[in-house]
Amino acid sequence: MAIRDFSILLGVILIVMMLIIPLPTGVIDFLIIINITIALLIILVSMNTMEPLQFSIFPTLLLLITLFRLGLNVSTTRSILDKGDAGNVIETFGQFVVGGNALVGFVVFIILVVIQFVVITKGAERVSEVGARFTLDAMPGKQMSIDADLNAGMISDSEARERRKKIEQEADFYGSMDGASKFVKGDAIAGIVIVLINVIFGFVIGMAQQGLSLGEAAEKYTLLTVGDGLVSQIPALLISTATGIVVTRAASEGNLGHDITKQLLAYPKMLYVAGGTIALLGFFTPINEWVTSTVALTLGVGGFMLMRNEKKSLQLEEVNDEINDKEDDIKSPESVVSLLQVDPIEFEFGYGLIPLADANQGGDLLDRVVMIRRQLAIEMGMIVPVIRIRDNIQLQPNEYSIKIKGNEVAKGELLLDHFMAMSPGVDDESIIGIETIEPAFGLPALWISEEFKDQAELSGYTVVDPPSVVSTHLTEVIKRHSHELIGRQETKQLIDHLNETYPTLVEDVTPNPLTTGEIQKVLSNLLKEKVSIRNLPIIFETLADYGQMTKDPDLLTEYARQALSRQISKQYAVEGEPLYVITVSGAVEKAIADSVQQTEHGSFLNLDPNSMQGIVEGTMVEVDKMQETGQMPIILCSPAVRMYFRHVIDRYIPQIPVLSYNELEPYIEVQSVGVVNY
Numbered sequence: 001m002a003i004r005d006f007s008i009l010l011g012v013i014l015i016v017m018m019l020i021i022p023l024p025t026g027v028i029d030f031l032i033i034i035n036i037t038i039a040l041l042i043i044l045v046s047m048n049t050m051e052p053l054q055f056s057i058f059p060t061l062l063l064l065i066t067l068f069r070l071g072l073n074v075s076t077t078r079s080i081l082d083k084g085d086a087g088n089v090i091e092t093f094g095q096f097v098v099g100g101n102a103l104v105g106f107v108v109f110i111i112l113v114v115i116q117f118v119v120i121t122k123g124a125e126r127v128s129e130v131g132a133r134f135t136l137d138a139m140p141g142k143q144m145s146i147d148a149d150l151n152a153g154m155i156s157d158s159e160a161r162e163r164r165k166k167i168e169q170e171a172d173f174y175g176s177m178d179g180a181s182k183f184v185k186g187d188a189i190a191g192i193v194i195v196l197i198n199v200i201f202g203f204v205i206g207m208a209q210q211g212l213s214l215g216e217a218a219e220k221y222t223l224l225t226v227g228d229g230l231v232s233q234i235p236a237l238l239i240s241t242a243t244g245i246v247v248t249r250a251a252s253e254g255n256l257g258h259d260i261t262k263q264l265l266a267y268p269k270m271l272y273v274a275g276g277t278i279a280l281l282g283f284f285t286p287i288n289e290w291v292t293s294t295v296a297l298t299l300g301v302g303g304f305m306l307m308r309n310e311k312k313s314l315q316l317e318e319v320n321d322e323i324n325d326k327e328d329d330i331k332s333p334e335s336v337v338s339l340l341q342v343d344p345i346e347f348e349f350g351y352g353l354i355p356l357a358d359a360n361q362g363g364d365l366l367d368r369v370v371m372i373r374r375q376l377a378i379e380m381g382m383i384v385p386v387i388r389i390r391d392n393i394q395l396q397p398n399e400y401s402i403k404i405k406g407n408e409v410a411k412g413e414l415l416l417d418h419f420m421a422m423s424p425g426v427d428d429e430s431i432i433g434i435e436t437i438e439p440a441f442g443l444p445a446l447w448i449s450e451e452f453k454d455q456a457e458l459s460g461y462t463v464v465d466p467p468s469v470v471s472t473h474l475t476e477v478i479k480r481h482s483h484e485l486i487g488r489q490e491t492k493q494l495i496d497h498l499n500e501t502y503p504t505l506v507e508d509v510t511p512n513p514l515t516t517g518e519i520q521k522v523l524s525n526l527l528k529e530k531v532s533i534r535n536l537p538i539i540f541e542t543l544a545d546y547g548q549m550t551k552d553p554d555l556l557t558e559y560a561r562q563a564l565s566r567q568i569s570k571q572y573a574v575e576g577e578p579l580y581v582i583t584v585s586g587a588v589e590k591a592i593a594d595s596v597q598q599t600e601h602g603s604f605l606n607l608d609p610n611s612m613q614g615i616v617e618g619t620m621v622e623v624d625k626m627q628e629t630g631q632m633p634i635i636l637c638s639p640a641v642r643m644y645f646r647h648v649i650d651r652y653i654p655q656i657p658v659l660s661y662n663e664l665e666p667y668i669e670v671q672s673v674g675v676v677n678y
Helices: 005-019 027-046 057-082 089-098 100-149 155-207 214-248 254-263 266-284 287-331 335-339 351-357 363-382 451-457 466-480 488-499 504-509 516-528 535-544 553-563 565-572 586-594 611-626 637-651
Strands: 345-349 389-390 401-403 406-414 419-422 434-437 442-449 462-464 580-586 596-599 602-605 635-637 658-662 669-674
Touching: 005 057, 027 057, 027 089, 027 214, 057 155, 057 214, 057 462, 089 214, 100 155, 100 214, 100 637, 155 214, 214 345, 214 504, 266 287, 266 611, 266 669, 351 363, 351 466, 363 389, 406 466, 419 451, 419 466, 442 451, 488 516, 488 535, 488 669, 504 535, 516 535, 516 553, 535 553, 553 565, 553 602, 553 637, 553 658, 580 611, 586 596, 586 637, 586 658, 602 637, 611 637, 611 669, 635 637, 635 669, 637 658
Parallel strands: 345 389, 580 635, 580 669, 635 658
Antiparallel strands: 345 401, 401 406, 419 442, 419 462, 434 442, 596 602
16 A cells, blocks of 8 residues: 555544544644645645646545544544643634634634635535536536537547546536535534534533633633634635635636736736726825825836736737748648749848848848839830749858749859949959859959949949849849740730720730730740830731731741831841841751741741751851950841741850841841851
């Protein structure tokens, strides 16, 4: 048998012995202190439980502690009447607690008994009775709810068993408490009877057996009896209070102290109202103003502190809610679908470039991105999707990366405390910097410190700050990949916008003869060769004219380019100056034209590999010659072969524009500076 089990049995045997065997006053003192200690422990435990079942042993414990206290009453009564002495504890309560005044002590005792019997015990008894009745009445409904959850698969078999077991325990507990509360009531009545017996028989024994006068007997036995009553009723009052706390305790998230402070102080503004009321009470009545002012000030300070803590708690809850929402999104079954989302454009950067995007640190990248989207809408006529900007710890601190539809297409490195200086062609040896490559156009450059900035500008260098470097790079990357960014959804937006001002034109083009997908391919082809699609009405006029004859997007693109001849001419030619171009020889054009094959799905170029390689090499030779002179290479050929020649060189030199004669305005003076042969 465990030691603690043996100690409980020994305690029950001790209670029986107290009822039969007289105990020394020293032992009685010790047992009285034990009684008070147990009562304190019981009320403290009852205040810290979150639900009644956490103190399920309370009904049985209540019976044992009541029996223990009654045994003490028997022992103290025997000692008082037999020896006229009940020990140091009772005498202390009789002399010190009540000031040696038997009448005062008797009044205090009566008040304690009334509080315990009329208020606490009566209320606890009623709550126990109602709680037991309601718990039993609710059992069938709770059982059905458990069965429904189990059948629906919301809970497992083990969870259902635990919930059924809890319901049974609740019914047993409240039933036991209904009976145990009668012990408390009987204990209060017994206390009153014992006091009356001690007083009456104390008078008799004192005068008849000990020869005391009536006054002496009254003083001696009344003080002892009142001391005994107080020693007995104070623990009884604590036990009665604990009984009321347990049976009125509803399940909650905290103990009694937590719930009281949380709910009573849930409205900090009400503390201001209460404090103001107390302050007015002290001002308009004779009550001591120092007392009311102290209480009012305490309430005001408490309200202020609570409101400040409440604001912090709300902010913390918002952060936690966001974290929990993210965690819930990750855990939810639908979260997998969100992971499939690919952003059209992403700009990622290392932690060293965070000031670039942080407005609090002076970064204006977000504003620049807005301007880039506006600029490209004007220049290219396309709707640039939202650019996702984020930091990436996998990148180097000063590194950034640009992704198109999830794939990295460009990257670069910035030094935020430096400027990028691009040479005019003649380097200045006195300008010291870190060699680098300008990311947008691939030109050699230097990262120079601020002290060399003015000198570099005077020497003809083009000096730009890091935000301008990255915004230029981002702009060029978007231009280069603009044809990938215009899909059917973006095309539909452009069509809807055009439909607001040109409804008849849109009606003649789509959905018949051309679908949104076919229009999208034409627009993509134009953007791929850096032809702006802003003049959408002209493009749609062309599609309306030729869409009935062919649905080949490449051929429709050629018709659209010819319709945009004025725009293309201004894009490459400077008014009043000749346009220097590389022309394609007749032999090359004939070889390409002879290799074009027509099928029911369109035309394609079937040129032998040797001829194709010769054309590419001949083109690259002429392009290199023209670039050496500092001129921008432009290739000019006949309209019939422009599209196919473009396909030949597209993989090797995609940045070189290829124009046809029909795409240039008649007033433009053309000068050939090279001829492509093979």
